[in-house]
Amino acid sequence: MIIVRVELHSAIDGQKTELARMMIDNIGGTEKVGDYRCRTYRGRSGEDLDRSMFTESVTREGKVEGHRRLDLHVWHLVGKALQAMGYGQ
Template sequence: MIVVRVELWSAVTGERTELARAMIHNVGGTLDVGDYEAETYRGRSSDALDAAMRARQVTRRGKVTGHRRQALHVWHLVGKALASMGYGGQG
């Protein structure tokens, strides 16, 4: 599984605050082409996100099919997963 964390790093104090978290699960495919499910969790702090993961408090779910895992960098997969959940629009 791939865990993506979004953190705010203060330039003033050096404090790190986790703002969001997503998980991408491999659900099949071959060595070259993979299928994935993705989800984001409720919360805006590490403690809240940890609790949400344990309780399966998912805010959005998505799927990526046919991802060329050997040919593309992992950021392509992250972008596809976020798009499949409705993130990244003009909102």
């Protein structure tokens, strides 16, 4: 599984705050081409997001199918996952 975290790093005091979290799970495919389930979790702090992952409190869910995992950088998969869940539109 791939976990993508969005963190805010304060330029004033160096404090780190987690704002969002996404999980991308491999659900099948071959060595070269993969299928994935992607989910974003409810909450705007690390503690809330940890709890949401434990209780499976998902805000959005989607699928990426046929991703060429050996040919493309992981950021391509992240972009496809966000698009599959309706972000950035």
